[in-house]
Amino acid sequence: MGYSDKVVDHYANPRNVGSLSKESPDVGTGMVGAPECGDVMKLQIKVNPETDVIEDAKFKTFGCGSAIASSSLATEWVKGRTVEEALKIRNSDIVNELSLPPVKIHCSVLAEDAIKAAIEDWKSKGDSRNHQRGGPLFQIGPQKPSVFPAPRGGETK
């Protein structure tokens, strides 16, 4: 089976490999897949509390070359986007970009899931973020930090 040049490139030179502090209130961690299935992706994002822009992203992946490439590409794509924009990334975009064959589509699905899981994790930290920055102890409605920006000059991460 041949790999596309882009898959080979991401595999040989993966972008944004590494880990961010899971505990940081501005970091969201998504871990999807299972060792028994042969794929585990960990994708982390660091979000600017003022702008909701994803300033940094890191990944580590256990999986085939296409899984590594999909998650590497995902970190490239989420960087510089707002959280809401990142949520719009679809697995089909990854399939097209990397020219993944049908048997590797699940790798792209996993990457999309990893982005979503990371964002979900980050959103779930909304309370603690606001609390630490001396913001309101409760929020109304869904936890959308973009709707309730934290006051400036608060706690740094």
Add this chain to the structure above:
Amino acid sequence: MNLPIYMDNHATTRVDPRVLEAMLPYFNQIYGNAASRNHRFGWEAEEAVEKGRKQVADLINAAAKEIIFTSGATESDNLAIKGVAWMYREKGNHIVTVPTEHKAVLDTCKRLEKEGYQVTYLPVQKDGLINLDDLKAALTEQTILVSVMAANNEIGVIQPIAEIGKLCHERGILFHTDAVQGVGKIPLDVQAMDIDLMSISAHKMYGPKGVGALYVRRKSPRVQLTPIIDGGGHERGMRSGTLNVPGIVGLGKACEISKQEMATESDGLRAWRDRLRDGILSQLDEVYINGSLEHRLPNNLNVSFAYVEGESLLMGINDIAVSSGSACTSATLEPSYVLKALGVGDDLAHTSIRFGLGRFNTEEEVDYVIGRVVETVKRLRELSPLYEMAKEGVDLKKVAWKR
């Protein structure tokens, strides 16, 4: 040293130049049909076939008449198992085999199950070997055939063939062994080991693809088979079809070479295999050898590199040809069923790599492979969230994974 390096000799082997040389005249000089009885072209072809038959028989201590030529071991397995099942249907309907067999055996047995035969799949132990007491307990009055491979194609584990043969003969049950990986690599003797049927393939022993043989015992007991291919009645009626003369010449020559060189070649392969194993194990942690090391082909190494998925490792060592038990490399998208049968978890099965050394490898290649594998596993572990978690002391078995 030339790249890429071929170290996948359980899949197939390069044709030995001596084999090729022996075969060549039979394509366009001595091209007769071995079944043509009334002219020189036919006689010469027949002579070549009978020489090949003798060479195959000599390697396994059989008589030439007991060798039936086939298209390969898949056909040999089918002929042996279906042939016995159909021929001895009135005697019984029970077959015993092992879950680590090749698909040519397992799928043949599955088909027979649909026809109403009973098949027992003996469990294997952690080291890949069957337990003889389990075999004893599985045999019934209805058992007509036991089929257990000599050496496994993935993990190289060698089953106790002589003991199985003895047990079968004591009970009047026929014994078939798929010996594809073992013939020419380890001593196999159909008399001493009480083997009734043995599948052989040429291309696993430096011969050509598309030709194989089935040993069929002619006395004590005389084994009869219902053919699976009907036609001109070739090969004592057991396998119709014009004989593949160049292929048979090649198989014969490959057997002759193996008989002469097996002992010294095995020692050399074992030394390289151990060098490969030691080189890898001394430089990497959490590497697990799959299957018994003691009862194993000299040229096989099957290891799991924990936390590194097999296909990604293959991609990293793309100048080396080896195989993986990872699901991503299999047609079924399931990890190796052989490793599963040994009780290796799917997580480790996904990380397994099979090295198959061969006659044409060199020590320099072995050292190169060690270096590339170690370097690539280290790089991929830096990329692996599982390795990171394991190093942090997380018990991966207790994590609630989001599938």
